[in-house]
Amino acid sequence: MKNRRIILYIFCTLLIASCAVDEQCRTNRTVLLGFGIYHVSYNDSTKLFTTTSESIDSITIKGLELDTLTGKYTYVDSILYNNTKAISAFYVPLHSFVTSSTFEITFNTKVIKSKNDTLKFFNTKDTLTVLHENINDYLSLECGCIKVHSIDTAIVTHNFIDSIKIINHTVNNVNAENIKIYK
Amino acid sequence: MQRILKYTSSLILCMLVYSSLAQKEKKLPPVNTAPFFNGVIVQADVASIAGSIFSNGTTYSYEASAQADFKHKLLPVIELGYAGANKLSTENIGFKTNAPFGRIGIDLNLLTPKKDARPTSNLFIVGLRLGMTNFKYNISNIIITDDYWGGTQPISYNNISTTKVWYEIVAGVKVEVLKNVFMGWTVRSKSLLSNDAAGNISPWFIPGFGTNNGNNYEISYTIGYRFQLPANVKQAHSSKKTDSVTK
The missing domain is CATH 1.20.5 (Single alpha-helices involved in coiled-coils or other helix-helix interfaces)
Known part of the structure; x- marks a missing residue:
């Protein structure tokens, strides 16, 4: 009789525990624009161009905010990547409430062009501006809303970077690669 | 030999x-000796009222139903109710809705009358329901914060209208505790027939269905009264009299 009561008590406890509502947000709410760095080389023997992922020795990325009064760019307080070593891909947040985001990327690396031709880049800076649309994306009552983006255009200076290519215009919480940077 | x-x-x-x-x-x-029409049981769900009291107004639901009894075997049912929610999430996002809902369905009594046994009004039922509601809901005080670039934006979605359809698989018992007074419970497995597409502003609560999880389970506890046709009442009286004479 006593055992029956204990079993009933455990059953009821488990039943109540199983009915408890989980109010924690378990969805990723971070939305980042993904970049991959690539190097295109020409193989004389095969007469073909090959694209390989390029590892940068060190990289520093800062956000630039346009001051509407002075018309000049100022650094955002926090640095996104601070002299980060051996990097071939990076992820940055786009502005949630303005439709353009600008970043300053500082490269420190060597690029081997051929057996006898190695290029050295020391504190070489490029500015990258992304024009985008900001869209509200409602997730749930627990997670609320996030801003996802649709990339329109990307403009870049060419001190280190040769060219860029947008491969995925949608920037969401999947955090996939959106833009390829070619050296 | x-x-x-x-x-x-x-x-x-x-x-x-x-x-x-x-x-x-x-x-x-x-042999099923039950009359073709055994009356209508009008019943209220006590479990949903108790659940509403315990949830402190976060969710509430009140429902009643009318169930006809044909040959004590097939029991078509109409269930009508009113439900709502006034929820505040841990992030202080508010959700508010209230609307009527309805269900139609049929139950099958699995109790078979045994030969020479006393006829019983008790029911062991399995059944199906098709539920529907059309409602409006508000989601308020969603705050989007940009941690890197700075800035916040409050968002509210008001008067979003939607229609939800779902089905329920029902099993339970119903016992005649007093003359024509029935009490019983049912366990229900509820499944939405159409799920929200990704990116849609989906409601947290659906009146009559519960929290919007795709699948829900619910226990209902009903108290009801059976209204019979006068002819059936007379027949029941006469059968009782003949029973007592034979005894």
Whole structure:
């Protein structure tokens, strides 16, 4: 009789525990624009161009905010990547409430062009501006809303970077690669 | 010796005939002597009222139903109710809705009347329901914060209208505790027929269905009264009288 009561008590406890509502947000709410760095080389023997992922020795990325009064760019307080070593891909947040985001990327690396031709880049800076649309994306009552983006255009200076290519215009919480940077 | 053989053979023959007759009797289906129409049980769900009290107004639901009884076997049902939610999430996002809902369906009584047993009004049921509601809902005080670039934006979605359809698989019992007074419980498995597409502003609560999880389970506890046709009441009285005379 006593055992029956204990079993009933455990059953009821488990039943109540199983009915408890989980109010924690378990969805990723971070939305980042993904970049991959690539190097295109020409193989004389095969007469073909090959694209390989390029590892940068060190990289520093800062956000630039346009001051509407002075018309000049100022650094955002926090640095996104601070002299980060051996990097071939990076992820940055786009502005949630303005439709353009600008970043300053500082490269420190060597690029081997051929057996006898190695290029050295020391504190070489490029500015990258992304024009985008900001869209509200409602997730749930627990997670609320996030801003996802649709990339329109990307403009870049060419001190280190040769060219860029947008491969995925949608920037969401999947955090996939959106833009390829070619050296 | 011949006599013994004669008696034993006749005994074996008798046993064979009896066993074959008994088998035939077993195969006969039980006769359903219940009248074609057994009245209508009008009932209220007490479990949903209790649940509403315990949830402190976060969610509430009140429902009643009318169930007809045909041959004490098939029991079509109409369920009507009113439900709502006034929820505040841990992030202080508010959700508000209230609307009527309806369900139609049918139950099948699995209790088969045993031969020579007293007729019973008790029911062991399994059934199906199709539920529907059309409602409007508000989601308020969603704050989007840009941690890197800075800035916040409050967002609210007001008067979003939607229609939800779902089905329910029902199982339970219903017992006649007093004359024509029924109490019973059912366990329900609820499944939405159409899920929200990704990116849609989906409601947290659906009146009549519960929290919007795709699948829900619910226990209902009903108290009801059976209204019978006058002819059926007379028949029931006369059958009781004949019972007492034969006794």
